[in-house]
Amino acid sequence: xxxxxxxxxxxxxxxxxxxxxxxxxxxxxxxxxxxxxxxxxxxxxxxxxxxxxxxxxxxxxxxxxxxxxxxxxxxxxxxxxxxxxxxxxxxxxxxxxxxxxxxxxxxxxxxxxxxxxxxxxxxxxxxxxxxxxxxxxxxxxxxxxxxxxxxxxxxxxxxxxxxxxxxxxxxxxxxxxxxxxxxxxxxxxxxxxxxxxxxxxxxxxxxxxxxxxxxxxxxxxxxxxxxxxxxxxxxxxxxxxxxxxxxxxxxxxxxxxxxxxxxxxxxxxxxxxxxxxxxxxxxxxxxxxxxxxxxxxxxx
Amino acid sequence: xxxxxxxxxxxxxxxxxxxxxxxxxxxxxxxxxxxxxxxxxxxxxxxxxxxxxxxxxxxxxxxxxxxxxxxxxxxxxxxxxxxxxxxxxxxxxxxxxxxxxxxxxxxxxxxxxxxxxxxxxxxxxxxxxxxxxxxxxxxxxxxxxxxxxxxxxxxxxxxxxxxxxxxxxxxxxxxxxxxxxxxxxxxxxxxxxxxxxxxxxxxxxxxxxxxxxxxxxxxxxxxxxxxxxxxxxxxxxxxxxxxxxxxxxxxxxxxxxxxxxxxxxxxxxxxxxxxxxxxxxxxxxxxxxxxxxxxxxxxxxxxxxxxxxxxxxxxxxxxxxxxxxxxxxxxxxxxxxxxxxxxxxxxxxxxxxxxxxxxxxxxxxxxxxxxxxxxxxxxxxxxxxxxxxxxxxxxxxxxxxxxxxxxxxxxxxxxxxxxxxxxxxxxxxxxxxxxxxxxxxxxxxxxxxxxxxxxxxxxxxxxxxxxxxxxxxxxxxxxxxx
Ligand SMILES: Cc1cc2nc3c(=O)[nH]c(=O)nc-3n(C[C@H](O)[C@H](O)[C@H](O)COP(=O)(O)OP(=O)(O)OC[C@H]3O[C@@H](n4cnc5c(N)ncnc54)[C@H](O)[C@@H]3O)c2cc1C
Ligand SMILES: Cc1cc2nc3c(=O)[nH]c(=O)nc-3n(C[C@H](O)[C@H](O)[C@H](O)COP(=O)(O)OP(=O)(O)OC[C@H]3O[C@@H](n4cnc5c(N)ncnc54)[C@H](O)[C@@H]3O)c2cc1C
Numbered sequence: 001x002x003x004x005x006x007x008x009x010x011x012x013x014x015x016x017x018x019x020x021x022x023x024x025x026x027x028x029x030x031x032x033x034x035x036x037x038x039x040x041x042x043x044x045x046x047x048x049x050x051x052x053x054x055x056x057x058x059x060x061x062x063x064x065x066x067x068x069x070x071x072x073x074x075x076x077x078x079x080x081x082x083x084x085x086x087x088x089x090x091x092x093x094x095x096x097x098x099x100x101x102x103x104x105x106x107x108x109x110x111x112x113x114x115x116x117x118x119x120x121x122x123x124x125x126x127x128x129x130x131x132x133x134x135x136x137x138x139x140x141x142x143x144x145x146x147x148x149x150x151x152x153x154x155x156x157x158x159x160x161x162x163x164x165x166x167x168x169x170x171x172x173x174x175x176x177x178x179x180x181x182x183x184x185x186x187x188x189x190x191x192x193x194x195x196x197x198x199x200x201x202x203x204x205x206x207x208x209x210x211x212x213x214x215x216x217x218x219x220x221x222x223x224x225x226x227x228x229x230x231x232x233x234x235x236x237x238x239x240x241x242x243x244x245x246x247x248x249x250x251x252x253x254x255x256x257x258x259x260x261x262x263x264x265x266x267x268x269x270x271x272x273x274x275x276x277x278x279x280x281x282x283x284x285x286x287x288x289x290x291x292x293x294x295x296x297x298x299x300x
Numbered sequence: 301x302x303x304x305x306x307x308x309x310x311x312x313x314x315x316x317x318x319x320x321x322x323x324x325x326x327x328x329x330x331x332x333x334x335x336x337x338x339x340x341x342x343x344x345x346x347x348x349x350x351x352x353x354x355x356x357x358x359x360x361x362x363x364x365x366x367x368x369x370x371x372x373x374x375x376x377x378x379x380x381x382x383x384x385x386x387x388x389x390x391x392x393x394x395x396x397x398x399x400x401x402x403x404x405x406x407x408x409x410x411x412x413x414x415x416x417x418x419x420x421x422x423x424x425x426x427x428x429x430x431x432x433x434x435x436x437x438x439x440x441x442x443x444x445x446x447x448x449x450x451x452x453x454x455x456x457x458x459x460x461x462x463x464x465x466x467x468x469x470x471x472x473x474x475x476x477x478x479x480x481x482x483x484x485x486x487x488x489x490x491x492x493x494x495x496x497x498x499x500x501x502x503x504x505x506x507x508x509x510x511x512x513x514x515x516x517x518x519x520x521x522x523x524x525x526x527x528x529x530x531x532x533x534x535x536x537x538x539x540x541x542x543x544x545x546x547x548x549x550x551x552x553x554x555x556x557x558x559x560x561x562x563x564x565x566x567x568x569x570x571x572x573x574x575x576x577x578x579x580x581x582x583x584x585x586x587x588x589x590x591x592x593x594x595x596x597x598x599x600x601x602x603x604x605x606x607x608x609x610x611x612x613x614x615x616x617x618x619x620x621x622x623x624x625x626x627x628x629x630x631x632x633x634x635x636x637x638x639x640x641x642x643x644x645x646x647x648x649x650x651x652x653x654x655x656x657x658x659x660x661x662x663x664x665x666x667x668x669x670x671x672x673x674x675x676x677x678x679x680x681x682x683x684x685x686x687x688x689x690x691x692x693x694x695x696x697x698x699x700x701x702x703x704x705x706x707x708x709x710x711x712x713x714x715x716x717x718x719x720x721x722x723x724x725x726x727x728x729x730x731x732x733x734x735x736x737x738x739x740x741x742x743x744x745x746x747x748x749x750x751x752x753x754x755x756x757x758x759x760x761x762x763x764x765x766x767x768x769x770x771x772x773x774x775x776x777x778x779x780x781x782x
Contacts, residue, residue: 035704085704096688098712101699103692123533123607123742126590128583131609133767133774137744144748150762151776214583220771257537 004079005029006292007095007108009086009255012041013278014269015114016069017285018292022112023076025293030078031106033097035085039073040066041116042139042270043278045146048167050194054279065278089113089255093264110264110292113256114285117270120247122159122213129216129226138164138246145171153242157225158182159213161200163191163276165246170199172244180240181206183213185230192276216243249274266292308334308471309665311490311499313478313513315342317454317647318639319505320461321654326503327468328658329667334497335462335470336490338477340769341729343458345507347647348732349531349579349611351557352567353544354450355645356393358413358421365627367416369652370645374448375419380651384460385679386452387562393449393544394429396596397442402548406444413446420447433541435597449544451559454647455732461651463722464677468670472723473497478506481517488517488636501635501661508614510640518632522624524614524641528578529570530585531609532593535740536564538604547596556592563709563735568593570611581610606740616641627653634664680718680734684710705753706746708739716750720757727751728768747774 006027008015011034019032032039043051046062053059056068073080084099095106119137134153136144138160144150156172158165161184169179182189182200187209189196200207208227214235215226224239251271259265268288269281290296312323315337323335339345357371381388397403406423413421422445429443430436466472473494480491481502490497506513511523534540540560547556553572561567571585586608593600616624627649630638637657646653661667683691683701695702700714711734719733727743727750730736736750737743743750751774755762763777 035707083703085707087704087710098683098691098695098702098704100703101695102702103688103695105688118741119744121606121742121744124603124605126583126586126608128530128581128586128608130578130580131607133772137741140744140748148748148752149778150748151778152774153776220766220769221773254537 001105001107002031003107004031005108006031006110006112007106008032008112008114009095010034010041010114010116010269010271011036011039011080012114012116012269013043013065013069013281014271014285014288015041015112016073017282018112018114018268018289019078020069020072020076021286021289022293023078025290027293028077030076031081031108032078033081033084033086035083037082039070039080045143047146048170051278054277055282062278069282086255089259091259091262110266110295112266112268112288112292113253113271114268115252115255115271117249117274118252119249120245122243122245122247125247127213127216130218132216132218132220132222134218134222134241135216135243135245138168138244141168141244142171145175154178155180155239155241156244157213157238157240157242158244158246160184160246160248161189161191161207162246162248163195165244166191166195166199168244168246169205170203173203173205179205180238181208183211183227184209185212186210213243305489305496305498306334307487308332308497308499309667310334310501310503310661311336311488311497312503312505313490314505314507314510315339315462315472315474316345316347316505316507317343317458317461317650318507318642318653319503320458320465321650322503322505322657323465323470323654324461324468325651325654325658326661327465327470328670328673329662330670331662331665331667333465333470334473334499335465336473336476336478336492336497338475340475340725341723341732342462342472343455343732344728344768346612346614347458348455349609350454350647351570351644352451352454352559352561352647353393353557353645354388354452355648356413356418356421356446356448357416358409358418358444358446359645360412360416362412362415366645366649369649369656371416371418373649373652374450377450377452381452381457383675384457384464384677386456386460388450388452389560389562390448390450391543391560392445392447393546394432395444395446395546395548396429396436396440397548398437398439399441399550401550403442405548406442410444418446418448421445433543433545435539435541435599436545437596437598451544451562452647453562457647458650459733460677460679464675467677468673478513478516481513483517483633500665502637503657503661504636504638508612510614510638511616514630514638514640517636518630520630521618522616522628522630522640523619525617526612527615528573528580528582528585528610528612530573530581530589531567531569531611532586532589532602532605533607533609534566534568534600534602535604535606538566538601539599540566541597545596547592554588554592556589556596558593558596563738565606565738579610579612581608585610606742613643614641615643629657631660635661637661680715680722682715682734683712705749706736706739708741708745709735711736713753716753717757720754725754725758726766726768726772727754727774730754751775
């Protein structure tokens with residue numbers, strides 16, 4: 001069984017920042033665990049610019065922002081355990097971790113959960129029709145295109161106009177794909193104005209508000225959807241070969257959902273609440289790292 | 301090709317639950333059996349989408365084959381699942397009444413169940429029902445409690461039977477469609493899109509196409525009129541009942557069932573819809589499932605829904621439209637058996653039906669019993685079900701079993717590779733064997749990893765990997781290079 005003072009689960013912007021700040025605050029026995037190969041969390045797949053204005057004073061891409069954080073981390077002796085899945089956390093302050101060839105327990109005094117978030121997926125919506133291939137969540141599509149260099153389809157519909165939806169609309173366009181439209185149920189796009197101007201307006205991608213997808217068509221692969229106007233109730237068919245869903249993010253708190261609040265448990269970053277910008281996830285990480293190092297409790 | 305037509309003692313057509321079990325039970329005799337399936341994997345039809353209940357046997361008229369088989373099958377389910385190494389949960393069920401009409405139905409089923417010798421049946425008050433399930437609607441006034449009802453993962457059961465059949469010598473022919481059958485001096489010649497097979501006997505288990513396969517050789521008055529139904533699947537974290545709950549409606553066609561599945565999720569449905577051929581969920585159907593679910597358990601949080609889907613029932617009827625309630629087992633000639641429109645409780649009775657047909661065929665073919673038959677099949681080890689110490693040891697010996705690929709359902713790379721080794725060729729094929737992508741993110745985080753493992757292991761390009769067979773490719777071929 002491994003032992004540490006401070007265990008940090010998740011090496012994204014929040015987890016790395018927390019590790020660095022806890023180290024700077026004097027905590028010398030920190031273990032940072034992530035399922036990924038390298039630290040960075042969601043950042044490496046965000047190849048676009050728009051990161052770090054607050055922290056570094058100029059705009060960086062996701063990977064560049066991650067590189068800055070990793071540099072800070074390299075100045076500490078925080079132990080980083082990559083490619084390791086945390087399976088569970090128990091009330092007696094032990095975590096079970098699993099990695100290639102090894103399943104082990106880690107006993108800790110304090111825990112920072114910085115596990116990020118997961119995406120809503122279309123299965124949770126009352127959408128009728130078939131369940132074919134060719135439906136991806138926006139984050140999944142982003143990972144597949146940017147990190148795995150895969151080609152998902154040619155005629156793209158995007159459901160949801162949050163930041164992720166708009167960023168992916170641009171990504172597909174830059175990949176040479178035809179984004180038929182971004183569909184939004186509200187009367188207004190969901191994400192930041194900056195992303196609307198840079199991703200939707202600048203590329204003249206049609207944004208349709210007040211509509212949703214009510215039905216999916218296609219047998220093997222998706223062949224189209226029914227778009228429903230939420231005000232008038234009218235429906236129309238739109239062909240597509242790919243549907244990308246950007247339906248919002250859910251803080252990933254599964255590991256501690258049965259534990260509740262504890263004075264040794266801290267949450268930081270997107271797993272505490274969803275942060276629009278990485279700077280804010282980092283800032284929270286810094287604060288939480290300091291508190292955890294000092295043994296102060298932060299409250300919910 | 302004609303000259304080389306391979307010959308068998310028995311050809312089983314259709315690799316659903318029924319075909320897989322028929323093939324497995326035939327192994328109890330010395331018979332050379334082939335199992336022929338149109339698609340690239342077994343259990344992708346009706347056997348993939350159903351309510352997953354192992355019924356106790358009070359639903360059927362005393363003395364019928366259905367009643368008799370269901371009660372017997374239910375009693376033997378632990379042993380069957382032990383042999384085949386699939387999880388089975390004898391969670392018990394409650395059939396619930398909100399009114400007079402339903403009260404009467406419950407009383408009738410109770411008496412029927414007593415006559416059928418269903419163990420442990422009790423009619424209980426709404427109050428007592430709520431002692432079993434605290435979250436039940438307070439308007440529930442009567443319940444039929446049945447401790448022997450249970451649930452199993454239907455496709456895992458079918459796949460296990462198929463693996464066991466193969467282990468005992470059955471040959472599996474995937475991607476092979478039977479398109480014609482000829483009777484030719486004591487043998488049946490099966491035309492397929494991959495050449496001809498001949499067999500002394502045929503078992504037709506073609507599911508939704510069983511009427512058409514039967515008609516390839518024999519006239520029949522019976523056809524299948526499919527109707528669809530819709531289901532919701534709720535996340536494992538949903539506050540869920542611990543029993544199967546069945547809502548007996550006051551109004552016909554407005555019933556609903558909730559099943560706490562062996563995988564931990566809650567299955568809710570099905571709605572009743574007429575004449576639909578399609579595995580396409582309907583808006584109205586899903587809406588009615590949601591309404592009824594809230595009626596059964598008012599505090600159920602439907603935001604915990606992670607998936608909705610449709611199933612298709614193979615309802616057998618006569619040409620004139622009269623529906624048939626019993627299991628239709630057609631035997632128009634020696635050595636030819638057709639199971640037509642086997643719906644509920646076909647999962648419960650799959651093994652009994654298989655054994656029934658196998659026994660009849662063994663007699664017709666004058667086959668000797670097979671002393672080498674081994675009913676035991678080992679499942680794929682599930683790391684999630686191991687204790688910490690076991691898991692630690694396991695990962696140390698087989699490193700792939702430490703590498704977690706599906707986060708929601710806690711599935712390792714080792715399990716996935718084993719699923720592929722055992723015949724999974726698609727993302728859904730892996731899912732059916734080891735539950736990848738079954739959880740709350742529905743594969744958003746693991747589909748691409750499973751895809752890569754399939755591509756690498758089967759040595760096919762990534763763009764050739766499908767979700768569930770030809771036409772369901774997940775990626776486009778990358779033009780240009782990287
Ligand atoms: C598509 C997209 C575009 C964005 N664009 C911008 C932008 O332009 N500008 C901007 O400022 N911000 C942007 N953001 C927001 C910002 O990137 C995030 O808010 C921030 O990076 C989140 O950091 P985090 O550390 O909370 O989470 P994450 O980066 O998600 O890190 C969580 C880490 O925890 C790991 N983990 C979780 N559970 C476990 C477990 N059980 N075991 C092991 N490891 C685990 C995960 O693998 C992951 O590495 C964007 C976000 C997204 C998703
Ligand atoms: C909505 C619903 C709910 C149900 N709930 C329950 C329940 O809770 N409990 C219970 O006990 N039972 C239940 N059942 C019944 C049970 O699911 C079925 O009886 C059982 O799955 C039938 O299996 P099958 O093998 O006949 O069909 P399938 O699984 O459809 O298999 C038939 C196979 O034949 C193949 N095939 C077709 N034509 C050809 C051809 N020409 N050549 C080669 N192959 C061919 C198909 O590709 C398919 O794989 C339910 C059924 C439905 C529809």
